[in-house]
Amino acid sequence: MGLDIRYPIGLMFSIIGALMAVYGLVAKADPAQYHQPAGTNINLVWGIFLLIFGGWMLMMAIKAKKQNK
Amino acid sequence: MHIDLTWIDYSILALYTAFVVGIGFALKKYMKSSSDFLTSGRSIPAWVTGLAFISANLGALELVGMAASGAKYGIATAHFYWVGAIPAMVFLAVFMMPFYYGSKARSVPEYLKLRFDERVRALNSVSFAVMTVFASGISMNALAKLLNQLLGWDYHMALWICSGIVLVYVLKGGLTSAIYTEVLQFFMIVLGFAPVVYLGLKDAGGWSGVKQQLTNVASNPAAVNLVDDAAKKFEPNAWTSAWQPLIGGPSANPMGVDIFAMVFGLGFVLSFGYWCTNFLVVQRAMAAKNMSAARRTPLIAAVPKMVFPVLVILPGMIAVALTAIPDKGYRLPQSQIVEAKYPAAIAALKESAAQNADLKETIKSVSSAAGVGFNTAKVEALVKDPALASLSDDALKPRLQDAVVNDYDGVILSLVKRYCPPGLLGLALTALLASFMSGMAGNVTAFNTVWTYDLYQAYIAPHKSDEHYAWMGRAVTVVGILLSIGAAYFASMWTNAMDIIQLVFGFVNAPLFATFLLGMFWARTTATGAFVGLLLGTATSALFHAMTIAVGNVPGVKGGYIAQVATFPSDMAQNFWLAAFAFTVCFVLTAGISLTTARTKTDDELKGLVYSLTPRLKDEETSWYLKPAVVGIILLAVCVLMNIIFW
Structure with missing residues (x-):
């Protein structure tokens, strides 16, 4: 089937990851308003992780496309 | 009480919705024939079908139900994985997949028609169709209830909108769309949920902290409303050890089951019945691009399945542990008195x-x-x-x-509430949404295939054009979703979704595995034997349910409405024994009647359908470590190891 599912997965998690990481960075400036469970800025940490995961998925998809050519 | 979502949470929800709907639209142009829509034209790589295989199973059963059971029963819940799922998935890959995929059947009921006759197919397709509608309804009911409690969204609105999204992407891209979104949903569920479990575990003092608290809880479970009897005490390891409490018999473990019911009822009958014959999951493997990919599908799925207890059972245990620590200010969720x-x-x-x-x-x-x-x-x-x-x-x-x-089904959302700041909240909510949608889409795609090929084409309108069946596949997708919504309203009457699903599976699936086992591995099994065996096996399920009851239940929907011949210590034990009974009745009757009736199919006709009459499959893999049997053995070994670690 003509769609490599790694593109949408990679793209979606990259966007969500970037969104969360930036939100974590900005919200950190106001610690009184920002709930950090168990002392972790979880948005920043997990956002970066999702960004890496999304990027890796995209890379795999692009690599597969090149190989098929 | 409700949580207010902020713009970032809505953004994540909206992104996810846009992507799943977008996948449906992107695939629309490939949906030409009925087989493109209903069976994906057998074109999908193994890693995709493998993750979809596991994701279709990740409905309410997993996230909500397993966390509920994790709180109620502790680590013994992992038996659903390490005794139940993994061995059955390996069996499916190594022994059964060659017949499903090799026979060119488009569905499990169609295999039954090729192997036996129309009667067996009709019986199976009708009961399966009813079951998928219920499973999907239960899942959507749980979702709507959850959104209502957590966000204050209207129950009816949540139910209809979420079903609407599933409808759009399944209608556009058919099974392929369901499978592709299931892969996306798989990652969403894992990545959205892992941080919540991590934060909960950290808060409760790590694994050793959780274990310590659960040991205390076991000595006085009534304090947190876990049992009804104030004097009830368990051994300290009742929540933290998988096997030892079972050895002590039903009264020594919170599940209230004995070891035979666990190993034979759940491990053998229910699990093999579900994983090896349920078209919902088997359909994913049948959509794979070739035999080798089809056989690898359940094996690939088994790897994440093995570690899922961390994601789905552990949260329930964390919730109990947190309740036991007074200064955490947490309590297992309850319904609130108005x-x-x-x-x-x-x-x-x-x-x-x-x-x-x-x-x-x-x-x-x-x-x-x-x-x-x-x-x-x-x-x-x-x-x-x-x-x-x-x-x-x-x-x-x-x-x-x-x-x-306690409202155990609320465990998950209480943890999400406790640990998620805006941002992560949106992600975790989306993960929950994804799990319910994947469950519903899985059921609906299985339902529309069985309806179109096994009921409509077979009995109502044979010999129509392929366009007609493709149209019917789409039309019945809409009907299937409407029926699921109806089932959701029906399911809202129960308190523990998990027990109902087990009950429905018990009725339909338990006898079924006996039919397949005999059908696939014994050429002498006749159509009449299979039909009567299956019919009476299912009837045994219903009768057993009507004549037994679990302690503390009122006769009625929970069983025992004809008589109360036996009383079981828990719903779970009643379900496992029901399965064991139905399987045995079906097995004995099918075998007995087969011996007294004449075969209607020749050896030649059964080639490719029965083990002993099919030439041995030559593995396509060149390297020995990729062969299904080798991978299967490795998976089983790891599984045994898990059982030993958490002994």
């Missing part, structure tokens, strides 16, 4: 106490006045309190609320 109902409930309680009424009657009258269920031990303590008559309403309110039964 403010307006307190006066009537308190009056009912005081009146019963003054009259020295029977405890059961007391609970009945207080429950009906308050509109929620109560824990026996806590109500008993209240009634026996000599100061009760003189206590003010304000002093009684918190004590009455504390006596309300």
Whole structure:
């Protein structure tokens, strides 16, 4: 089937990851308003992780496309 | 009480929705024939079908139900994985997939037609269709309830909108769309949920902290409303050890099951019945691009399945542990008594106490006045309190609320509430949404294939054009979703979704595996034997349910409405024994009748359908470590290791 599912997965998690990481960075400036469970800025940490995961998925998809050519 | 979402949470929800719907639209142009829509034209790589295989199973059953069971029963819940799922998935890959995929059947019921006859197919397709609708309805009911409690969204609106999204992407891209979105949903569920579990575990003092607290809970489970009997005590390892509490018999473990029911009922009958014959999951493997990919599908799925207990059972255990630590300010979720109902409930309680009424009657009258269920031990303590008559309403309110039964299905959302700041909240919510949608899409795609090929084409309108069947596939997708919504309203009457699903699976799946086992591995099995065996096996399920009951249940929907021949210590035990009975009846009858009736299919006709009459498959893999049997053995070895570690 003509769609490599790694593109949408990679793209979606990259966007969500970037969104969360930036939100974590900005919200950190106001610690009184920002709930950090168990002392972790979880948005920043997990956002970066999702960004890496999304990027890796995209890379795999692009690599597969090149190989098929 | 409700959580307010912020713009970032809405953004994540919207992104996810846009992507799943977008996948449906992107695939629309490939949907030309009915087989493109209903069977994906057998074109999908193994890693995709493998993750979809596991994701289709990740409905309410997993996230909500398993966390609920994790809280109620502890680590023994992992038996659904390490005794149940993994061995069955390996068996499917190594022994059964060659017949499903090799026979060119488009569905599991169609395999039954090729192997036996139309009667067996009709019976199986009808019962399967009913089951998928129920499974999907239960899943959507749980989702709508959850969104209602957490966000204050309207139950009906949540139900219809979420079903609407599933409808759009399944309608556009058919099975392929469902499978592709299931892969996306798989990652969403894992990545959205892992941080919540991590934060919970950290908060509760790590694994050793959780274990310590659960040991304390086991010595006084009534304190957190986990059992109804104030004097009930378990061995310290009842929640933290998978096998030892089972050896002590039903009274020594919170699940209330014995080792035979666990190993034979769950491990063999229910699990093999589900994983090896349920078209919902088998359909994913059948959509794979070739035989080798089809056989690898369940094996790839088994890897994440093996570690899922960390994601789905551990949260329930964390919730119990947190409840046991006083300064955490956490309590297992309960239904809330509505403010307006307190006066009537308190009056009912005081009146019963003054009259020295029977405890059961007391609970009945207080429950009906308050509109929620109560824990026996806590109500008993209240009634026996000599100061009760003189206590003010304000002093009684918190004590009455504390006596309300736990709402285990709410465990997941209580943890999400506790740990997620905006951002992560959106992600975790989306993960929950994804799990329910994948469950519903899985059921709907299986339902529309069985309806179109096994019921409509077979009995109602044969010999129509392919366009007609493609149209019917789409039309019945809409009908399937509407039926699921109906089933969701029906399911909203129950308290523990998990037990209902097990019950439905018990009715339909338990006898079925006997039919497949005999059909695939014994050429002598006849169509009449299979049909009568399956029919009476299913009837045995229903009869067994009608004639037995679990302790504490009222005769009715929970069983025992004809007679109460046997009483089981728990719903779970009743379900496992039901499965064991139905399987045995089906197996014995099918074998017995087969021996007395004549075969209708020749050896030649059964080639490719029966093990002994099919030439050995030559593995396509060149390297030995990729062969299904080798991978299967490695998976089983790891599985045994897991059981030993958590012995």
